Amino acid sequence: MDSGRRALTSRAREIIIKNIFAFFAFLSVLFLGLIVLFLFREGLPLFKEINPVQFLFGSSWYPTYNPPEYGIWPLIVGSVIVTALSCLIAVPFGLCCAVYISEIAPARIKEILKSVIELLAGLPSVVLGFFGMVILGPWMQETFDLPTGLNIVNASIMLAVMAIPTISSISEDALYAVPRDFKEASYALGATRYETILRVSIPAALSGISTAVILGMSRAIGETMVVLMVAGGSAAVPRGIFDSVRPMPASIAAEMGEAPFGGGHYHALFATGIVLLLITLLFNLIADRISRRFKEEGSGTL
DSSP, rough: HHHHHHHHHHHHHHHHHHHHHHHHHHHHOOOOOOOHHHHHHHHHHGTTTTTTHHHHSSOOOTTTTTSSOOOOHHHHHHHHHHHHHHHHHHHHHHHHHHHHIIIIIIIHHHHHHHHHHHHHHSOOOHHHHHIIIIIIIHHHHOOOOOOOSSHHHHHHHHHOOOOOOOHHHHHHHHHHHHHHHHHHHHHHHHHHHHHIIIIIIIHHHHHHHHHHHHHHHHHHHHHOOOHHHHOOOOOOOOTTTTTTTHHHHHHHHHTTSSTTTTHHHHHHHHHHHHHHHHHHHHHOOOOOOHHHHHHHHHHHHH
């Protein structure tokens, strides 16, 4: 009798917990759907005034002109260049940190480095932006004799600093999850530690590493405060890596407070948000496909 009651009570608890999780999952999907719906509702009216092709590939962003010009191609180019350059910096550093912490570092050094990386991940973006604007910018301007230190390289370095903890932490977890049997089999065949890391551990953890890179790049392309403070704010297609740019998130943040509600400028900023959303979604879909491919290849190898 008591065992039957306990079984019923346990079953009831499982149902309640399951429903609670389902409820919060539904709320997450609902909130995301409402945000996307609001974004499209406020951004699509712009295309009654301007052709979508002209909006995407126009080379001039002058929303206060008469007539206004809403070409976001320079903003798209700025976002892509800053994100790509930051990833070229962050991915090698983050992966090397993960490999050292997971495979090489002694236990005491490992704990110290993990704490430092977690602390770096907790730095507010405005602090990094302030550092880039006050310290790194003037140093670059003086050292390289530049017109301004607020440029693509400055923004990319700051975004890389933000992305390194994400890439390093998730990549370390992926490397730690590699079965120990793989490494022992490699050592048994006469491979050195570094050969095992390069030919066994990293290939086996590629799925998790690719996920880490995805999340790091997603944070970089959607970051607002850092690029607003250190990218320079020039809405023009750059000719070099030391030119100033204005990525899409920075443009939205800088101009939304000045755009008249319901006007063309207001709708253009929301339309820019739609483009940013679609670019991020496309990137995540491609990266998810790559991640699944690595998993399938890993399963086939096993």
